Amino acid sequence: MEVVLEMKDIRKEFPGVLALDGAHIEVRAGEVHILAGENGAGKSTLMKILAGAYGKDSGSIVLGGQELDQLTPKRAQDLGVSIIYQELNLVPYLSVAENIFLGREKMSRLVPGKVDWKALRGEAQRILDGLRVDIDARAIVRDLGIAQQQMVEVAKALSVQSRIIIMDEPTAALTTQEIENLFRIIREVQSKGVAIIYISHRLEEFAQIGNRVTVMRDGGTIATLDVQGTPLDELIRLMVGRELSDYYPKIRVAAGQELLKVEGLGRTGVIRDVSFTLREGEILGLSGLMGAGRTEVARAIFGLDPLDQGEIRIRGRKVTIRSPQQAIRAGIGFVTEDRKGQGLVLSLSVGENITLASLGLFTRWSHLDLGKERAAIGEYLHKLKIRASGADQKTLNLSGGNQQKVVLAKWLLSKAKIFLFDEPTRGIDVGAKIEVYTLMNELVQAGAGVLLITSEMPELLGMSDRILVMRRGALAGELVRSEATQEKILSLATLGAA
Amino acid sequence: MQAITQPATPELRPAQGRKTFSFGGSLGALTGLLLLCVAVSFLSPHFLTTRNLLNILQQISIVSVIAVGMTFVIISGGIDLSVGSIVAFTGLVMAILMKDHQVSVWLTVLIGIVCGSLMGLINGLLISELSVPPFIATLGVMSIARGAAFTISGGAPIFSLPEKFLAISGRLGPIPIPAIVMIALFCLGGYILKYTKLGRYTYAIGGNETASLLSGINVRFHKIVIYTLSGCFCAISAILLTAKLDSAVPVAADGYELDAIAAVVIGGTSMLGGEGKLSGTLIGALIIGVVNNGLNLLLIPQGPQRMVKGVIIILAVVVDLVRKRKRR
Numbered sequence: 001m002e003v004v005l006e007m008k009d010i011r012k013e014f015p016g017v018l019a020l021d022g023a024h025i026e027v028r029a030g031e032v033h034i035l036a037g038e039n040g041a042g043k044s045t046l047m048k049i050l051a052g053a054y055g056k057d058s059g060s061i062v063l064g065g066q067e068l069d070q071l072t073p074k075r076a077q078d079l080g081v082s083i084i085y086q087e088l089n090l091v092p093y094l095s096v097a098e099n100i101f102l103g104r105e106k107m108s109r110l111v112p113g114k115v116d117w118k119a120l121r122g123e124a125q126r127i128l129d130g131l132r133v134d135i136d137a138r139a140i141v142r143d144l145g146i147a148q149q150q151m152v153e154v155a156k157a158l159s160v161q162s163r164i165i166i167m168d169e170p171t172a173a174l175t176t177q178e179i180e181n182l183f184r185i186i187r188e189v190q191s192k193g194v195a196i197i198y199i200s201h202r203l204e205e206f207a208q209i210g211n212r213v214t215v216m217r218d219g220g221t222i223a224t225l226d227v228q229g230t231p232l233d234e235l236i237r238l239m240v241g242r243e244l245s246d247y248y249p250k251i252r253v254a255a256g257q258e259l260l261k262v263e264g265l266g267r268t269g270v271i272r273d274v275s276f277t278l279r280e281g282e283i284l285g286l287s288g289l290m291g292a293g294r295t296e297v298a299r300a301i302f303g304l305d306p307l308d309q310g311e312i313r314i315r316g317r318k319v320t321i322r323s324p325q326q327a328i329r330a331g332i333g334f335v336t337e338d339r340k341g342q343g344l345v346l347s348l349s350v351g352e353n354i355t356l357a358s359l360g361l362f363t364r365w366s367h368l369d370l371g372k373e374r375a376a377i378g379e380y381l382h383k384l385k386i387r388a389s390g391a392d393q394k395t396l397n398l399s400g401g402n403q404q405k406v407v408l409a410k411w412l413l414s415k416a417k418i419f420l421f422d423e424p425t426r427g428i429d430v431g432a433k434i435e436v437y438t439l440m441n442e443l444v445q446a447g448a449g450v451l452l453i454t455s456e457m458p459e460l461l462g463m464s465d466r467i468l469v470m471r472r473g474a475l476a477g478e479l480v481r482s483e484a485t486q487e488k489i490l491s492l493a494t495l496g497a498a
Numbered sequence: 499m500q501a502i503t504q505p506a507t508p509e510l511r512p513a514q515g516r517k518t519f520s521f522g523g524s525l526g527a528l529t530g531l532l533l534l535c536v537a538v539s540f541l542s543p544h545f546l547t548t549r550n551l552l553n554i555l556q557q558i559s560i561v562s563v564i565a566v567g568m569t570f571v572i573i574s575g576g577i578d579l580s581v582g583s584i585v586a587f588t589g590l591v592m593a594i595l596m597k598d599h600q601v602s603v604w605l606t607v608l609i610g611i612v613c614g615s616l617m618g619l620i621n622g623l624l625i626s627e628l629s630v631p632p633f634i635a636t637l638g639v640m641s642i643a644r645g646a647a648f649t650i651s652g653g654a655p656i657f658s659l660p661e662k663f664l665a666i667s668g669r670l671g672p673i674p675i676p677a678i679v680m681i682a683l684f685c686l687g688g689y690i691l692k693y694t695k696l697g698r699y700t701y702a703i704g705g706n707e708t709a710s711l712l713s714g715i716n717v718r719f720h721k722i723v724i725y726t727l728s729g730c731f732c733a734i735s736a737i738l739l740t741a742k743l744d745s746a747v748p749v750a751a752d753g754y755e756l757d758a759i760a761a762v763v764i765g766g767t768s769m770l771g772g773e774g775k776l777s778g779t780l781i782g783a784l785i786i787g788v789v790n791n792g793l794n795l796l797l798i799p800q801g802p803q804r805m806v807k808g809v810i811i812i813l814a815v816v817v818d819l820v821r822k823r824k825r826r
Contacts, residue, residue, distance in 0.1 A: 302712075304711075304712075323714075323716075324711060324712055324713070324714045325714045325715075325716060327714075328713075328714040329714075334712060336712060341706075341708065341709075342706075342708045342709050342712055343709060343712070344706070344709055345701075345702050345705035345706040345709050345710065345772070346705065346706065347701070347704075347705035347706070347772035347773050348701060348702060348705055348772075352698065352701070352702075356698075356702055356710070356713040356715070357713040357714045359695045359698060360695075363694075363695055366694055366695065367693055367694070368692075368693045368694060368695065368697075368698070370692075370693070410713065414714075
């Protein structure tokens with residue numbers, strides 16, 4: 001197959017950081033080329049150089065047979081490179097058609113300066129239909145789900161006759177069905193001869209969609225392999241650079257006393273009649289399709305959304321939780337899905353984030369004892385092995401895994417016993433994921449209870465003691481660890497029966 | 499390759515948290531202030547005299563006291579446009595109490611502070627309980643307070659206030675009392691920002707309101723407190739202003755909101771909230787004060803003075819942006 005892109009010996013240095021050194025990638029027409037590696041391995045930097053967002057210090061780029069010295073975003077686009085970022089780049093209040101042709105509007109031939117909306121819409125719809133997706137070109141982007149918005153991005157990339165489409169973790173926010181649909185579209189695009197560079201942390205996707213995989217580590221390329229015939233643990237070993245004895249280091253702990261019991265939880269139109277118990281030492285998985293009401297259950301328990309029905313008992317005692325303050329006082333910690341948007345105050349330091357929910361511990365006569373606070377911060381930085389230059393480091397500059405640890409440290413300090421984890425490993429790399437699992441183990445070993453909401457099936461199966469499956473706002477069933485399989489969970493989530 | 503792997507063990511530097519009076523974040527502004535002082539002292543021999551410098555402190559004290567409260571508001575991610583009107587209204591309330599009702603000076607001052615705080619409380623309630631955007635809520639209260647000032651005074655100034663009240667604008671030895679009040683309030687504000695929950699929460703709420711809420715911070719309550727505090731500082735400013743002028747007029751303190759915001763912004767506090775320092779605000783206020791004083795000494799009229807002030811505001815923010823971009 002024809003080679004459409006070759007990047008060789010790319011080197012890129014940022015002040016104080018060598019981001020890339022000896023990075024190679026070779027991409028052929030019509031292939032899905034997976035770019036794998038831990039966070040900080042240099043994948044994004046390499047792709048940003050390809051998209052013209054960064055300049056390279058040295059190395060060569062051959063794109064479509066042309067040797068190129070420096071790329072600009074415009075030049076990269078003209079040469080057929082499109083990049084779909086994780087944070088989608090669409091204008092929410094414009095229509096699908098307007099977004100697809102943003103900046104390249106077709107002008108009317110009759111009235112000067114007037115956009116030919118009809119032609120624009122027709123062309124947009126033709127591309128969407130060509131992808132066999134059910135999206136109206138007139139729809140407003142804001143009203144579409146994330147999966148559909150992604151399809152719009154793909155359509156946009158196709159409309160500029162892209163030869164290479166880079167997708168950065170496209171499935172991070174999608175449900176299983178939506179992922180299936182995305183893969184179908186990727187294959188569709190692939191069959192048109194377009195090359196796709198696919199960045200993902202989800203190892204199980206590699207075999208489903210990829211042809212070849214390039215593994216990066218510490219800014220350089222380690223290997224390029226055929227996906228078929230490369231076992232997963234071999235890939236993990238290449239990515240991490242060390243043997244990972246167990247991807248899901250589950251430690252089973254004998255369940256202790258009942259920590260949390262919810263009965264008949266209901267909120268009109270969102271969740272209904274949700275009842276379950278969580279014991280000390282237990283990881284309770286909560287599964288379901290997106291929109292099934294999983295996060296809503298956690299929000300209700302944490303006092304963020306008012307309940308219409310039901311009661312919550314903690315250690316057998318009935319509690320009223322109408323605000324996060326009350327939830328925290330009752331010993332609940334909420335590790336939210338959106339780490340940067342909801343979990344952390346990025347403008348505060350690492351230390352200030354850790355103590356944010358427990359400042360009362362260091363306050364006397366409304367005076368904050370900063371020395372005492374510092375000591376506690378030091379203890380938790382050490383305990384959770386948070387890689388920060390110190391308590392004063394801005395949280396913004398930490399890696400995803402370390403940010404997640406800061407959130408955990410906050411709840412450990414607040415003496416939480418019940419941990420609500422909502423997609424705790426989204427967007428963090430393999431090594432950091434394992435650290436999060438290890439922390440979960442430590443939590444339950446110390447007698448805490450964990451409610452684990454996750455869309456990643458292997459994680460759910462790997463870490464949970466029991467699994468609850470939700471469907472349309474209600475519990476569809478419960479499976480114990482030994483009997484749970486992907487198929488059973490899926491059929492409960494979609495059909496309501498195993 | 500080694501360069502990008504982080505150290506595995508956290509190196510525990512002493513964490514000072516937020517420094518009350520470190521000039522780290524506002525170093526640019528401090529440099530600007532010093533350069534300005536050097537320039538003006540070359541241009542006018544009258545600038546670098548104890549008397550003139552104390553005068554500057556006296557002159558900036560009224561707006562600076564407002565700017566202390568404004569710093570809290572802006573760090574929390576809000577804005578308070580009503581400050582000038584609250585100063586005028588509170589000043590009139592106090593003047594009327596003393597002139598028409600012979601209320602004692604101490605009680606008047608106390609009522610004045612309660613009155614300003616209540617106006618701030620109204621801002622806080624509108625913003626927290628009714629979710630009115632701060633810009634709109636305080637814009638409305640700005641007009642209401644100004645209108646109330648005209649209404650209760652009938653539009654006429656009130657003057658010849660009791661000597662005891664006017665003494666507030668006097669001197670303690672060589673030092674103007676308003677300057678002492680100002681410094682004391684800066685210290686108090688700095689203490690609150692660094693050493694209390696309220697201070698920490700102000701930064702947290704301005705940085706990320708949702709995350710603050712999820713960390714168990716009573717965001718609504720603390721916002722109310724912050725706006726009430728701003729109103730309280732306005733009342734103190736009203737006391738200083740009314741005592742200095744020996745009169746209360748409904749048009750008093752017109753445009754002070756913009757001067758206070760300018761001081762905060764020149765001092766390096768982000769209008770987006772979450773970051774900022776009171777030391778910066780003090781430097782910002784001093785820069786404005788030195789510029790005004792210098793131009794006065796050089797006999798430059800009002801028109802160009804205002805233009806220069808505008809240029810400085812823009813310059814301060816541009817310099818700050820350029821510095822931040824370089825750091826990246």
